[in-house]
Amino acid sequence: MVIRHLLGAVSAAAVLSCALTGAGFAQGYPERQITMVVPFAAGGPTDTVARLVAEKMSGDLGQQIIVENVGGAGGTLGAGRVAEADADGYTILLHHIGMATAATLYRSLPYDTTNAFEYVGLVTEVPMVMVARKDFEPVDFPGFIAYVKENADTVTMANAGIGAASHLCGMLFQSAIETQFVTVPYKGTGPAMTDLLGGQVDFMCDQTTNTSQQIAGGTVKAYAATSPERLAIFPDLPTVAEAGVPQMEVGIWHGIYAPKGTSEEVTTRLSASLQKALADEGVVKAMADLGTAPSPAADATPAALKAKLESEIARWKTVIEAAGVYAD
Amino acid sequence: MTSPTTDRSEAIAGALLMLAAGFFAWQTMDLRIGTALRMGPGYFPAILSGILFLLGLLVFLKAFRSTATSEAMGAIAWRGLLFILPAPVFFGLTVRGLGFVPALFLTALIAAMASMRMKLHWALLLAFLVTLFSTLVFSYALGLPFRRFGPWLPF
Amino acid sequence: MEFLSNLALGFSVASSLENLTFCLIGVLLGTLIGVLPGIGATATIAMLLPITFQLEPVSSLIMLAGIYYGAQYGGSTTAILINMPGESSSAVTAIDGYQMARKGRAGIALAVAAIGSFFAGTVSTFLVALFAPLLTTVALKFGSAEYFSLMVLGLIMSVALAHGSVLKALAMVVLGLLLGMVGSDIYDGTPRFTMGITAYADGLNFVAVAVGVFGIAEILRNLEDEHDRQVLTSHVGRLWPTREDFRAIVGPVLRGTGLGSVLGILPGGGAILASFASYTVEKKLSKNPGEFGHGAIAGVAGPESANNAGAQTSFIPLLTLGIPANPVMALMIGAMIIQGIVPGPNVASEQPGLFWGIIASMWIGNLMLVVLNLPLIGLWVKLLKVPYFILFPIIMAMCSIGVYSVASNTWDLYAVAFFGLLGYVMGKLRFEPAPLLLGFVLGPLLEEHLRRALILSRGDAATFINRPISLTLLLLAVGVLVLVFLPAIRKSRDEVFTESEG
Incomplete structure (x- = not known):
């Protein structure tokens, strides 16, 4: 047992390179290792999703998928890197909703979002929850909205920086309830959550990845989930639609892309492999722990991702332009 | 060496600091300054460039009444x-x-x-x-x- | 006696043969990669993180924590031997540690760093175990107003980092603050001083700046007159501190441990201040502050203890709240999530084995490090005997890999060259790099907290004096300022100044 783990640790990387040399049984693509670019730092929620599916897809493809973190500038550096890469199927990108919002948030992108990529499929859509410091007065979501409208001069809403999930949800909330209040940006979710726990700010809307444990621990108060259905982990938490604000429905969807010009044969192969990975029990369980679920097989397709990206670009263009916030 | 002398390296140091301050100030020009209580992205850099310029000026001026023996700059690699x-x-x-x-x-x-x-x-x-x-x-x-x-x- | 039973549970988990092995592997790997010049703790962890993914959760985290301490040790080693700090904390160690090495006291500097760190690690591990929940409530009282006041205090204390002209040290702090502003403004996304280069949108890479102004500048200085000078390395001196050395470090180690433990708890940037603060305190308390910057043993012992204590207690917010205090902690959270543990306030009660196991392994890891590193000192010091013209190409190659591996950003490599040149010019003009680096790390925090505090108070500047903790910190800052400009002290500083000039 010990020896097995020990070997596992020390030879973990050696296994990667063995997979390289031991290739040859697969006909045609893929013939060597594939690099999956994640445009965010290692260890973040997007990186976690990428590593989960990359590992399972590697098994199916018979070639290792290596995750490379190319963080910076709200994910646009990594996306730009892939847009310029060879369209041979050996460089792919896993990006989230930021792919769609960056098209408007950044006025000078180095790539044309709708024309620089081929599509593989949707991976997962992480829901968000509106949470507040635990001694915040309102008891339910309608009460919360009324309170925010009434005290628009004094309430404060935290977000993790421009373009972050919590920022997008915040913009959506402001436009949904047609009220302007003070938003407080932080450098990342961690510091924002710390100030929420310390009662320095009033509320925040963030992914279940970041909020579910705090809600379960009773350190923050949860008002509503932004998903179309109630969350499996919090069946008592109403959805925003139930509370009468369906415009606030939003999820942090993740998709896999390839550079423009990648052959259909390759994207279909990757898509099939993605669907298999998403059906894997381990992946389903790991995602459930994060308060999310894999996208259904019908969505893990090139067509579904393309449609999603295009509709989301249009949706966020209105929201972002109304808010008048840009990242460059 | 009791009378004040000019320390050349100190003068260069001061001049370079002022130059750096000038660069940052020039780059700050495009940024929104805002007010002390509602700071824009340019507020803090503008103040800092000002302070850096002043410090550079002081170093520069002090160079001309230096009492310390000027240290040779040595070879350059x-x-x-x-x-x-x-x-x-x-x-x-x-x-x-x-x-x-x-x-x-x-x-x-x-x-x-x-x-x-x-x-x-x-x-x-x-x-x-x-x-x-x-x-x-x-x-x-x-x-x-x-x-x-x-x-x-x-x- | 809940504490004792918890700790017993922790040690029973951490001392299983399997976990001990992973702790050892982590510590070893961390030290070995971290000791490569230009590769600091963040780069080391980013490189080694994937290796931990397929282990059991407890083992994986224990190994990762081991890597973290190991990398920090490794970073201090390169700071002392070749003036190449890989982290903000070891930048302080480089000031006097490298000078000690030049005087043939490298072995002693390394031993003092190891012993100080071990002591600090032991004390702060028990602090974590005893007071974690209590300390967390204190940390949460710190809002942006408090952090701003803390940073002000830190900046004022920073003047003591310089051993030359105070004026030029201040200029370096301000220049550092400005360099820290490079990147997108977090409040409205406006790019500042990026010269239109998107790769700098998230700011300049710390490792690139530190390696440039310290390490590369030092290589260039050593290459200046190679034909008429055998560079520094010829004599190695004794390896083990003398009785006097031990006596000299007791105070600094104790104070450093205290300072580091307290500052490490604050997730908004407290740990960054730990080693800088300790250096300042030691210099102020020292009978001969003129020694500082020229190889003062207290200037190594204090900051190293503070740094390690801070590293331990910065686990507190992670363990009790599930919130990362620094990029390394963020990586650990990612590792936990991949392991299926979503960190949060309930980890201690739901997974007591994991929680207390990690705490116990902190101490075990520190013990392993000291046992491992003391014998290695002889080996490290021998490295100094390698001819310099063989050493520095290796350093340059490792730096390039280390800087590039952090974010696969080639612009970070161009920044290394730029800051190398800047550091060299600064050295020629007798500017010191440490205050610049302090300004660089504090700049963004200072501005961020100031602006956020004002947003939260709706533009009411009185928030800084209405909040008691903030007021206390500001009063302390004023106190330090008065102390600095007190005539008597100023006189002694002038003596130091002329001394170093002559």
Whole structure:
């Protein structure tokens, strides 16, 4: 047992390179290792999703998928890197909703979002929850909205920086309830959550990845989930639609892309492999722990991702332009 | 040496500080300043550039009434500057195109040429060993996502 | 006696043969990679993180924590031997540690760093175990107003980092603050001083700046007149501190441990201040402050203890709240999530084995490090005997890999060259790099907290004096300021100044 783990640790990387040399049984693509670019730092929620599916897809493809973190500038550096890469199927990108919002948030992108990529499929859509410091007065979501409208001069809403999930949800909330209040940006979710726990700010809307444990621990108060259905982990938490604000429905969807010009044969192969990975029990369980679920097989397709990206670009263009916030 | 003298290096130091302050101030011009209580992105940099300029001016002025004996600036490592500084730049320019192995080999070789004690054949051997070690450790053992040989190469 | 039973549970988990092995592997790997010049703790962890993914959760985290301490040790080693700090904390160690090495006291500097760190690690591990929940409530009282006042205090204390002209040290702090502003403004996304280069949108890479102004500048200085000078390395001296050395470090180690433990708890940037603060305190308390910057043993012992204590207690917010205090902690959270443990306030009660196991392994890891590193000192010091013209090409190659591996950003490598040149010019003009680096790390925090505090108070500047903790910190800052400009002290500083000039 010990020896097995020990070997596992020390030879973990050696296994990667063995997979390289031991290739040859697969006909045609893929013939060597594939690099999956994640445009965010290692260890973040997007990186976690990428590593989960990359590992399972590697098994199916018979070639290792290596995750490379190319963080910076709200994910646009990594996306730009892939847009310029060879369209041979050996460089792919896993990006989230930021792919769609960056098209408007950044006025000078180095790539044309709708024309620089081929599509593989949707991976997962992480829901968000509106949470507040635990001694915040309102008891339910309608009460919360009324309170925010009434005290628009004094309430404060935290977000993790421009373009972050919590920022997008915040913009959506402001436009949904047609009220302007003070938003407080932080450098990342961690510091924002710390100030929420310390009662320095009033509320925040963030992914279940970041909020579910705090809600379960009773350190923050949860008002509503932004998903179309109630969350499996919090069946008592109403959805925003139930509370009468369906415009606030939003999820942090993740998709896999390839550079423009990648052959259909390759994207279909990757898509099939993605669907298999998403059906894997381990992946389903790991995602459930994060308060999310894999996208259904019908969505893990090139067509579904393309449609999603295009509709989301249009949706966020209105929201972002109304808010008048840009990242460059 | 009791009468005040001019300390040339101090004067240059002060002038460079003012130059740097000027650069930052110029770059701040496009930024929204805001007010003390509602600061824009330019507020803090504007104040800091101002302070830096003042400090530079003080250093500059003090240079002309220096009581300390002026310290010689010493030799300048021209050969070092010529080979050491381009080494990381070269690595950055080629690591994606040539790939990790050749880029690192050439980087180590360039850096090695900075010393006049280094003979070419020793430099080649050193660069080879460094590359071998790094490729084994970083690429094979740790599995870092570097391409060993890049698309610029024919194979 | 809940504490004892918890700790017993922790040790029973951490001392299983399997976990001990992973702790050892982590510590070893961390030290070995971290000791490569230009590769600091963040780069080391980013490189080694994937290796831990397929282990059991407890083992994986224990190994990761081991890597973290190991990398920090490794970073201090390169700071002392070749003036190449890989982290903000070891930048302080480099000031006097490298000078000690130049005087043939490298072995002693390394031993003092190891012993100080071990002591600090032991004390702060028990602090974590005893007071974690209590300390967390204190940390949460710190809002942006408090952090701003803390940073002000830190900046004022920073003047003591310089051993030359105070005026030029201040200029370096301000220049550092400005360099820290490079990147997108977090409040409205406006790019500042990026020269239109998107790769700098998230700011300049710390490792690139530190390696440039310290390490590369030092290489260039050593290459200046190689024909008439055998560079520094010829004599190695004794390896083990003398009785007097031990006596000299008791105070600094104790104070450093205290300072580091307290500052490490604050997730908004407290740990960054730990080693800087300790250096300042030691210099102020020292009978001969003129020694500082020229190889003062207290200037190594204090900051190293503070740094390690801070590293331990910065686990507190992670363990009790599930919130990362620094990029390394963020990586650990990612590792936990991949392991299926979503960190949060309930980890201690739901997974007591994991929680207390990690705490116990902190101490075990520190013990392993000291046992491992003391014998290695002889080996490290021998490295100094390698001719310099062989050493520096290796350093340049490792730097390039280390800087590039952090974010695969080639612009970071160009920054290394730029800051190398800047550091060299600064050295020629007798500017010191440490205050610049302090300004660089504090700049963004200072501005961020100031602006956020004002947003939260709706533009009411009185928030800084209405909040008691903030007021206390500001009063302390004023106190330090008065102390600095007190005539008597100023006189002694002038003596130091002329001394170093002559």
